Amino acid sequence: VIAGIVIRDTDSVFLGVSAALALGLVAFTLIGC
Secondary structure, three states: OHHHHHHHHHHHHHHHHHHHHHHHHHHHHHHHO
């Protein structure tokens, strides 16, 4: 159970970071252009 929770938390963090990087890249591109 604990391992499952840790995995879920890791996935959530990974998704959050990926989304943040994606939004940052889009914003940087829009501002750059």
